[in-house]
Amino acid sequence: MSLAYGLLGILTYSPMTGYHLGKIFDKSINVAWTASLSQVYRELNRLEKQKYVTYEIVKQEEKPDRKIYTITNEGKKTFETWLFEMPEDVMSPKRDEFMLRIFFGSTLGPEKVIEHLKIYIKEKQAYIDGIHGKKVLIEKMRKVVKTMAIETPVQKVYWQLIIQNGVMMCQSQIEWATSAIETLEKMEVI
Amino acid sequence: MSLAYGLLGILTYSPMTGYHLGKIFDKSINVAWTASLSQVYRELNRLEKQKYVTYEIVKQEEKPDRKIYTITNEGKKTFETWLFEMPEDVMSPKRDEFMLRIFFGSTLGPEKVIEHLKIYIKEKQAYIDGIHGKKVLIEKMRKVVKTMAIETPVQKVYWQLIIQNGVMMCQSQIEWATSAIETLEKMEVI
DNA sequence: AGGGCCATGTAACCTGTTACATGATTGA
DNA sequence: TCAATCATGTAACAGGTTACATGGCCCT
Numbered sequence: 001m002s003l004a005y006g007l008l009g010i011l012t013y014s015p016m017t018g019y020h021l022g023k024i025f026d027k028s029i030n031v032a033w034t035a036s037l038s039q040v041y042r043e044l045n046r047l048e049k050q051k052y053v054t055y056e057i058v059k060q061e062e063k064p065d066r067k068i069y070t071i072t073n074e075g076k077k078t079f080e081t082w083l084f085e086m087p088e089d090v091m092s093p094k095r096d097e098f099m100l101r102i103f104f105g106s107t108l109g110p111e112k113v114i115e116h117l118k119i120y121i122k123e124k125q126a127y128i129d130g131i132h133g134k135k136v137l138i139e140k141m142r143k144v145v146k147t148m149a150i151e152t153p154v155q156k157v158y159w160q161l162i163i164q165n166g167v168m169m170c171q172s173q174i175e176w177a178t179s180a181i182e183t184l185e186k187m188e189v190i
Numbered sequence: 191m192s193l194a195y196g197l198l199g200i201l202t203y204s205p206m207t208g209y210h211l212g213k214i215f216d217k218s219i220n221v222a223w224t225a226s227l228s229q230v231y232r233e234l235n236r237l238e239k240q241k242y243v244t245y246e247i248v249k250q251e252e253k254p255d256r257k258i259y260t261i262t263n264e265g266k267k268t269f270e271t272w273l274f275e276m277p278e279d280v281m282s283p284k285r286d287e288f289m290l291r292i293f294f295g296s297t298l299g300p301e302k303v304i305e306h307l308k309i310y311i312k313e314k315q316a317y318i319d320g321i322h323g324k325k326v327l328i329e330k331m332r333k334v335v336k337t338m339a340i341e342t343p344v345q346k347v348y349w350q351l352i353i354q355n356g357v358m359m360c361q362s363q364i365e366w367a368t369s370a371i372e373t374l375e376k377m378e379v380i
Numbered sequence: 381a382g383g384g385c386c387a388t389g390t391a392a393c394c395t396g397t398t399a400c401a402t403g404a405t406t407g408a
Numbered sequence: 409t410c411a412a413t414c415a416t417g418t419a420a421c422a423g424g425t426t427a428c429a430t431g432g433c434c435c436t
Contacts, residue, residue, distance in 0.1 A: 002287050003423080009294045019387050032289035039424060041389060066387070083298055086306055087287045090313040093396090097192050097277045099222035099355060104199045105348035108273055113348075116276055123280040157377060158295035158303075161370050165289060165363075172362040176355050187347060193395080209415050229396060231417060256415070283424090
């Protein structure tokens with residue numbers, strides 16, 4: 001259900017197309033919630049049936065028509081009701097293919113596990129660099145902000161908080177993997 | 191697809207019932223991969239059709255028959271092929287309802303966000319205590335180990351690694367939430 | 381010349397959740 | 409006595425993935 005609320009939440013900032021909502025889920029909000037374009041379109045249809053959003057068709061010459069979605073008052077109410085709730089379960093179900101492979105580490109063997117852990121560290125670092133180094137963070141946010149009618153510095157604080165969260169989690173994963181390598185190397189000596 | 195590999199992996203330790211596999215996913219492996227019982231049963235049917243597992247029915251008096259699943263050689267091969275691969279995408283898709291709400295923090299307001307963050311910290315701490323303090327960690331592992339034919343100290347090392355990972359991630363989340371509260375409190379003063 | 385962006389989706393499929401159905405035994 | 413554990417599932421639904429279809433514009 002959360003995708004619906006995510007879409008409604010973004011539409012409270014400004015009306016926009018499904019395509020644009022998809023881009024936002026792909027490029028900025030993805031540290032909190034991921035969704036594909038086809039999923040976004042399907043969900044928008046549902047929201048329209050429930051009268052949480054309406055759309056107007058904007059015709060364009062020699063380009064596909066655009067459907068500009070706008071949140072209704074009912075939609076806003078629904079969104080805010082959800083927003084003020086605290087989720088009953090703070091632990092979201094984990095599905096981490098990498099960790100599953102580590103679970104079977106005794107079959108893989110320590111050398112291979114260490115090899116995998118080293119790649120893991122590199123990829124996590126690359127993700128952090130993609131936010132820090134390349135300033136994707138700021139650009140991501142700029143692009144989102146541009147599309148929004150109301151741009152307040154307060155919003156940015158919260159966006160930075162969740163991006164920071166993403167970065168911190170990656171860093172901890174790197175720390176964990178580093179100490180895991182040490183543990184396994186000690187084990188090999190004995 | 192990973193659930194299938196998870197099930198095959200556990201069956202390499204020892205043949206067992208679907209119910210038991212479900213318990214293991216519920217109680218020990220869940221830090222890496224979660225699955226419900228009904229999902230496990232469905233997946234076992236598929237694995238049987240693909241000839242990766244076989245089962246024998248053990249009749250019991252006045253109790254439902256047990257289906258003991260055993261991995262086939264083909265199943266073992268498939269599992270090991272998967273195990274040795276490095277997942278192309280190390281970043282598993284994030285779907286975190288709590289973080290989604292924080293993203294919309296400007297609508298919620300700082301006081302409410304701080305309130306939610308404090309609850310968040312408590313629940314994450316409770317999770318850690320449930321592993322550390324109550325010694326659930328060791329008991330979880332004991333229960334799993336009991337059912338396994340081959341019990342080597344090497345396996346335990348890897349299990350401890352992924353549980354440690356779960357604990358570390360919770361601790362980082364607590365750290366993040368604590369610093370987020372500070373940020374928001376400073377903001378309120380200004 | 382070819383790939384990526386804009387912009388719409390649909391269809392089929394796979395995965396995950398929730399509720400239902402049955403029923404004995406065991407421990408608090 | 410009541411909930412939990414053992415033990416099997418099915419059915420319906422919700423949510424997520426992948427592939428297909430269309431087509432112009434812009435940049436390299």
